Amino acid sequence: xxxxxxxxxxxxxxxxxxxxxxxxxxxxxxxxxxxxxxxxxxxxxxxxxxxxxxxxxxxxxxxxxxxxxxxxxxxxxxxxxxxxxxxxxxxxxxxxxxxxxxxxxxxxxxxxxxxxxxxxxxxxxxxxxxxxxxxxxxxxxxxxxxxxxxxxxxxxxxxxxxxxxxxxxxxxxxxxxxxxxxxxxxxxxxxxxxxxxxxxxxxxxxxxxxxxxxxxxxxxxxxxxxxxxxxxxxxx
Amino acid sequence: xxxxxxxxxxxxxxxxxxxxxxxxxxxxxxxxxxxxxxxxxxxxxxxxxxxxxxxxxxxxxxxxxxxxxxxxxxxxxxxxxxxxxxxxxxxxxxxxxxxxxxxxxxxxxxxxxxxxxxxxxxxxxxxxxxxxxxxxxxxxxxxxxxxxxxxxxxxxxxxxxxxxxxxxxxxxxxxxxxxxxxxxxxxxxxxxxxxxxxxxxxxxxxxxxxxxxxxxxxxxxxxxxxxxxxxxxxxxxxxxxxxxxxxxxxxxxxxxxxxxxxxxxxxxxxxxxxxxxxxxxxxxxxxxxxxxxxxxxxxxxxxx
Numbered sequence: 001x002x003x004x005x006x007x008x009x010x011x012x013x014x015x016x017x018x019x020x021x022x023x024x025x026x027x028x029x030x031x032x033x034x035x036x037x038x039x040x041x042x043x044x045x046x047x048x049x050x051x052x053x054x055x056x057x058x059x060x061x062x063x064x065x066x067x068x069x070x071x072x073x074x075x076x077x078x079x080x081x082x083x084x085x086x087x088x089x090x091x092x093x094x095x096x097x098x099x100x101x102x103x104x105x106x107x108x109x110x111x112x113x114x115x116x117x118x119x120x121x122x123x124x125x126x127x128x129x130x131x132x133x134x135x136x137x138x139x140x141x142x143x144x145x146x147x148x149x150x151x152x153x154x155x156x157x158x159x160x161x162x163x164x165x166x167x168x169x170x171x172x173x174x175x176x177x178x179x180x181x182x183x184x185x186x187x188x189x190x191x192x193x194x195x196x197x198x199x200x201x202x203x204x205x206x207x208x209x210x211x212x213x214x215x216x217x218x219x220x221x222x223x224x225x226x227x228x229x230x231x232x233x234x235x236x
Numbered sequence: 237x238x239x240x241x242x243x244x245x246x247x248x249x250x251x252x253x254x255x256x257x258x259x260x261x262x263x264x265x266x267x268x269x270x271x272x273x274x275x276x277x278x279x280x281x282x283x284x285x286x287x288x289x290x291x292x293x294x295x296x297x298x299x300x301x302x303x304x305x306x307x308x309x310x311x312x313x314x315x316x317x318x319x320x321x322x323x324x325x326x327x328x329x330x331x332x333x334x335x336x337x338x339x340x341x342x343x344x345x346x347x348x349x350x351x352x353x354x355x356x357x358x359x360x361x362x363x364x365x366x367x368x369x370x371x372x373x374x375x376x377x378x379x380x381x382x383x384x385x386x387x388x389x390x391x392x393x394x395x396x397x398x399x400x401x402x403x404x405x406x407x408x409x410x411x412x413x414x415x416x417x418x419x420x421x422x423x424x425x426x427x428x429x430x431x432x433x434x435x436x437x438x439x440x441x442x443x444x445x446x447x448x449x450x451x452x453x454x455x456x457x458x459x460x461x462x463x464x465x466x467x468x469x470x471x472x473x474x475x476x477x478x479x480x481x482x483x484x485x486x487x488x489x490x491x492x493x494x495x496x497x498x499x500x501x502x503x504x505x506x507x508x509x510x511x512x513x514x515x516x517x518x519x520x521x522x523x524x525x526x527x528x529x530x531x532x533x534x535x536x537x538x539x540x
Contacts, residue, residue: 079434106436
């Protein structure tokens with residue numbers, strides 16, 4: 001933990017889907033180079049939090065500062081240019097684009113991203129299938145592609161929504177390794193996970209969500225002491 | 237079945253003189269060229285904007301009229317008009333999208349349809365007020381006047397040019413969308429505009445340019461049509477109904493479907509004129525009805 005200002009600071013974030021009030025004042029901070037994880041049951045607002053931060057949900061109030069800039073004022077396409085990227089829960093691989101086209105779709109927002117060749121070195125099976133339609137890939141490969149394409153853009157921070165959902169254990173293992181590699185390269189990550197055992201391998205900090213707000217925040221080292229709370233809130 | 241029958245000196249196909257047969261096929265191909273160019277623009281606009289652009293026929297008419305006005309008012313001929321008119325119509329499309337259409341995306345799609353329908357009525361009304369309903373002739377550019385004897389038939393040069401030009405335009409637009417970086421943004425935004433914008437692509441600008449491109453395509457078709465059909469305020473509304481049928485048969489939003497179906501239905505119309513002229517205005521809609529029964533998503537459409 002540093003004394004510096006957090007890279008991402010969210011205060012009193014409220015969000016609505018039409019009439020339905022989904023977030024009730026979320027507060028969280030993620031420091032540069034850190035991985036933080038949002039835990040919580042289905043429907044408590046984890047995905048909504050990520051979507052409101054990136055700006056896909058426009059019905060929102062509160063404060064979102066990224067790298068000192070106020071994201072609330074920016075139109076959606078200017079948010080990514082500040083250096084923050086989303087890997088959505090449904091992965092967002094485009095069926096009418098080839099693997100190659102999917103990979104280079106997000107515009108480069110800053111220097112320091114990986115080149116296509118470096119990415120293909122890291123994901124050889126994407127290279128083999130670079131000309132197939134994106135959605136012909138397996139679920140695991142699609143998840144790799146969804147993460148890989150953000151690595152090219154030079155973003156400083158990734159919002160990762162349940163990257164392990166529905167994937168085989170061996171793939172989950174690989175995604176864990178990938179997150180570790182990204183962290184080593186200095187990437188800041190806000191992760192949404194149901195699987196806190198997976199998350200505890202990569203995260204520095206947990207935020208526990210319930211009913212559209214953060215109810216507990218603690219570093220990964222306190223996980224053993226918090227198990228009772230976790231069982232209560234997650235119902236596991 | 238007897239296909240080829242020698243009847244004196246004249247070659248016959250299915251009892252029809254081959255000249256007449258090929259002549260109608262050519263008419264069908266010419267009509268198909270316009271169907272293809274117009275339905276292509278409609279498909280691109282619908283794919284990305286989810287707007288059924290009822291003003292498309294009016295934009296085609298506007299293209300033809302701008303060509304006509306450039307010639308009669310400013311003495312600017314066909315070839316410059318072929319560039320200028322689509323630019324002007326495209327610019328008009330950009331303004332319309334920015335000022336009006338872009339405000340309707342978040343509400344019921346019916347409003348986009350109603351707005352473009354109203355826009356078509358206004359455009360047609362304005363030109364009808366000033367120019368009446370009777371058409372004004374636009375002469376074939378000197379370079380393309382006359383015709384070529386192909387041996388089996390006589391091909392007016394200008395009609396040959398229209399077929400070639402429309403194929404170039406259709407292929408060029410297809411390549412722009414399927415083979416370029418800009419096209420990949422467009423395809424991706426058609427699937428999931430929010431995510432593409434979250435990646436940092438200026439999707440609102442992409443929507444504006446797409447409507448401008450669709451309008452420019454309609455304008456270009458209008459200039460190409462001016463020497464063949466007369467320039468008249470109603471030329472667009474005559475055509476647009478068939479073009480909508482083409483889009484439905486091809487599959488809403490399918491680029492390739494719109495192009496192929498445009499030519500196919502033009503040819504089908506031409507063939508019907510040979511064998512059963514009474515049905516030639518109907519055949520497109522009969523095909524549409526059959527396609528809707530058998531494949532509701534259209535011949536090239538993806539099932540939702």
